[in-house]
Amino acid sequence: MKHTRRRTRTLVALVAAIAMIAAACGDDNGDPDEPEAAEEEVAEEPEAEEEPADEPDAEEETEEPAEPGDEMFDITLIPGVTGDEFYVSMECGALEAAEEFGVNLDVQGAPQFSPTDQIPVLEAVIASGPDAILIAPTDVDALQAPLQAAVDAGIEVVLVDTTLSDPSLAVSQIASDNLLGGSLAADALGELMGGEGAALVVNVTPGISTTDARGEGFIQGLEENWPDIEFVGQEYSDNEPARAAEIVSAVLAAEPELRGIFGANLFSAEGAATGIRQEGRDDVFVVGFDAGPAQIEQLREGIVQALIVQQPLDIGYQGVEQAVLALTGGENTFEIGTGFVIATIDNLDDDDVAPFLYRSDC
Amino acid sequence: MTQIPETDLDTNGATDAEGAQAPPSALKWLTDRLADSTAFIFVALLAMILVFTVLRPDAFATVNNLRNIAIAASILLVLSIGQTFVIGTAGIDISVGSMLVFSGVVASLAMAEVGGGQGWASVGVGVAVSLLAGGFWGMVNGLLVTKVKLPPLIVTLGTFGGVLGLAKVLTGGINLRTVPNELVNTLGIGRAFGVVPWLVILALVLTAIFGVVLRYTRFGRYTLAIGSNEEAARRVGIDVDLHLLKVYTLSGLLAGVAGIMNLARFTNTTIQGHDTDNLQSIAAVVIGGTSLFGGIATMFGTLVGVFIPTTLQNGFVILRIQPFWQEVAVGAVLILAVYVDQLKRRARNRL
Numbered sequence: 001m002k003h004t005r006r007r008t009r010t011l012v013a014l015v016a017a018i019a020m021i022a023a024a025c026g027d028d029n030g031d032p033d034e035p036e037a038a039e040e041e042v043a044e045e046p047e048a049e050e051e052p053a054d055e056p057d058a059e060e061e062t063e064e065p066a067e068p069g070d071e072m073f074d075i076t077l078i079p080g081v082t083g084d085e086f087y088v089s090m091e092c093g094a095l096e097a098a099e100e101f102g103v104n105l106d107v108q109g110a111p112q113f114s115p116t117d118q119i120p121v122l123e124a125v126i127a128s129g130p131d132a133i134l135i136a137p138t139d140v141d142a143l144q145a146p147l148q149a150a151v152d153a154g155i156e157v158v159l160v161d162t163t164l165s166d167p168s169l170a171v172s173q174i175a176s177d178n179l180l181g182g183s184l185a186a187d188a189l190g191e192l193m194g195g196e197g198a199a200l201v202v203n204v205t206p207g208i209s210t211t212d213a214r215g216e217g218f219i220q221g222l223e224e225n226w227p228d229i230e231f232v233g234q235e236y237s238d239n240e241p242a243r244a245a246e247i248v249s250a251v252l253a254a255e256p257e258l259r260g261i262f263g264a265n266l267f268s269a270e271g272a273a274t275g276i277r278q279e280g281r282d283d284v285f286v287v288g289f290d291a292g293p294a295q296i297e298q299l300r301e302g303i304v305q306a307l308i309v310q311q312p313l314d315i316g317y318q319g320v321e322q323a324v325l326a327l328t329g330g331e332n333t334f335e336i337g338t339g340f341v342i343a344t345i346d347n348l349d350d351d352d353v354a355p356f357l358y359r360s361d362c
Numbered sequence: 363m364t365q366i367p368e369t370d371l372d373t374n375g376a377t378d379a380e381g382a383q384a385p386p387s388a389l390k391w392l393t394d395r396l397a398d399s400t401a402f403i404f405v406a407l408l409a410m411i412l413v414f415t416v417l418r419p420d421a422f423a424t425v426n427n428l429r430n431i432a433i434a435a436s437i438l439l440v441l442s443i444g445q446t447f448v449i450g451t452a453g454i455d456i457s458v459g460s461m462l463v464f465s466g467v468v469a470s471l472a473m474a475e476v477g478g479g480q481g482w483a484s485v486g487v488g489v490a491v492s493l494l495a496g497g498f499w500g501m502v503n504g505l506l507v508t509k510v511k512l513p514p515l516i517v518t519l520g521t522f523g524g525v526l527g528l529a530k531v532l533t534g535g536i537n538l539r540t541v542p543n544e545l546v547n548t549l550g551i552g553r554a555f556g557v558v559p560w561l562v563i564l565a566l567v568l569t570a571i572f573g574v575v576l577r578y579t580r581f582g583r584y585t586l587a588i589g590s591n592e593e594a595a596r597r598v599g600i601d602v603d604l605h606l607l608k609v610y611t612l613s614g615l616l617a618g619v620a621g622i623m624n625l626a627r628f629t630n631t632t633i634q635g636h637d638t639d640n641l642q643s644i645a646a647v648v649i650g651g652t653s654l655f656g657g658i659a660t661m662f663g664t665l666v667g668v669f670i671p672t673t674l675q676n677g678f679v680i681l682r683i684q685p686f687w688q689e690v691a692v693g694a695v696l697i698l699a700v701y702v703d704q705l706k707r708r709a710r711n712r713l
Contacts, residue, residue, distance in 0.1 A: 116635030124679035127427040
């Protein structure tokens with residue numbers, strides 16, 4: 001009796017577990033958005049896999065210009081972290097390009113910006129056998145070997161946003177020129193401060209190539225063009241708004257002359273603005289980097305006075321374009337730098353700024 | 363599943379404590395296993411593997427992919443071994459990821475000093491330093507829990523933040539990259555007979571050893587006796603404080619082992635990558651059927667519990683399901699596993 005009951009229960013639970021997995025798949029199919037297209041493609045996968053095998057021959061023999069549209073290539077985008085508006089915007093740009101070039105785009109990522117989380121995702125993506133991978137590597141060294149494995153498996157790799165110690169395995173790398181972005185931030189902040197007072201950088205965490213370059217560019221820009229502004233240092237928020245707010249409160253208490261803060265990424269600027277508001281100060285200017293909905297809101301409220309806006313849509317679009325070029329035997333551009341837009345309360349809704357603001361969905 | 367009913371303690375603690383009980387026959391062992399909830403969770407894992415294999419046989423059920431799943435699980439598995447003992451005593455250790463990072467950081471610093479960060483001597487020093495560092499912080503946790511009488515949750519919450527902070531102080535927050543090639547080429551990417559990664563072998567050997575320790579030795583029985591009823595364990599003459607100190611130190615030591623594995627695999631200290639190791643290891647241990655209230659723990663369950671989230675993640679990516687679903691599924695499995703465990707316990711209490 002006891003055992004029968006147990007067995008029944010085990011069975012019921014097992015059925016529940018399977019149903020759960022099935023439900024997860026099923027729900028996704030029901031969604032009227034892009035994962036559906038990727039889902040359907042799974043069935044066609046074996047076909048698609050044969051195509052790239054023929055591809056190199058075609059490339060050598062005919063050298064025809066790219067003719068996308070006939071091909072249904074599978075491309076997977078792996079952002080540095082999921083649910084971040086910068087990467088979501090990159091995804092939107094990539095989707096736009098995928099539609100235009102007639103390729104299937106799938107997006108897979110980890111909930112944390114870290115190689116320990118990203119590598120297992122990358123390895124599973126490699127196992128699923130796409131034709132190309134667009135990836136924002138979360139570490140310059142740790143991702144080197146896993147991406148080499150992708151290349152060895154015949155997958156074309158495009159680096160977007162961040163890069164590797166040795167990027168030569170990729171067909172192309174596309175990113176903002178962050179050094180330039182930093183110096184643009186210095187100019188914007190210097191103008192707001194009227195060329196005097198003290199300035200602080202709230203950065204993310206040391207060792208990230210992109211944000212390190214922004215900080216460096218800011219310091220250089222300040223030294224070159226704004227000799228009367230005192231630089232009080234660079235602090236690290238660990239990508240937590242609360243931490244950035246604490247830092248700003250503390251520095252405001254210690255440095256009464258502080259008139260300007262450069263927040264080097266989304267959460268750093270958001271937290272810096274919160275810290276200023278907390279202290280009830282209205283004479284401290286903040287220049288942020290990136291333009292997620294939260295920053296736009298703060299720009300509208302006047303808490304942040306300028307935003308250095310990257311062009312993630314362009315990065316995503318060009319990433320897919322380069323992948324398609326590589327798959328169809330076209331000529332790749334190895335290094336592509338994308339530009340910046342400076343957003344202020346006055347130009348926020350203008351046609352040359354509005355399209356560049358980040359999106360939380362496509 | 364191993365349980366020490368309180369009524370057994372008088373005989374167990376006094377007489378049986380001297381030597382390990384003779385292992386029961388293999389057949390009885392097997393039937394015992396199949397009757398408990400560990401079997402349920404094991405069958406659930408097999409079902410997941412089956413579903414993924416049927417849906418994408420070409421991608422999921424390949425040697426290469428299964429090897430990647432095992433590698434991805436190996437470091438968390440080593441952390442979860444220690445966590446199983448700690449939770450078995452009705453304690454908790456949320457500092458495991460921080461001890462891992464700290465161990466890796468001081469090991470990397472030490473390896474840079476010996477032979478310029480290359481050579482076997484450097485590896486040896488690094489391993490020794492990592493184990494010492496992990497063991498040290500584990501001991502600090504144990505002393506704070508037993509001598510200062512603070513709740514384990516608070517103690518390890520403190521060391522979770524503090525030890526990670528110290529690791530960042532030592533490095534300026536920048537990941538160290540001094541890892542000898544000898545370590546990376548063997549433990550990091552090497553495979554036994556060209557097939558099984560050494561990372562996986564190390565994790566499985568440790569799991570087997572500590573599985574035996576938990577089930578068949580005095581150390582294991584003391585662990586569960588304390589988790590079942592600390593006061594009763596004390597009254598039958600178990601030195602509860604000393605034993606808890608050993609258990610927390612073991613958790614730290616294993617975090618030190620994991621620190622070396624992490625260095626070997628990622629070739630840097632990955633300071634930012636271990637904030638949720640604690641929750642992942644606790645989830646794995648609980649999914650595996652170990653009771654959060656202590657007294658019941660099984661290493662085989664922990665092994666399965668580590669593989670369920672890892673397999674789900676891999677399978678979901680291969681099936682191209684939106685990544686957030688994996689987090690939903692792991693949460694659902696956790697709740698389901700605990701619910702099944704509760705049902706079983708209620709049924710047993712009625713008998």
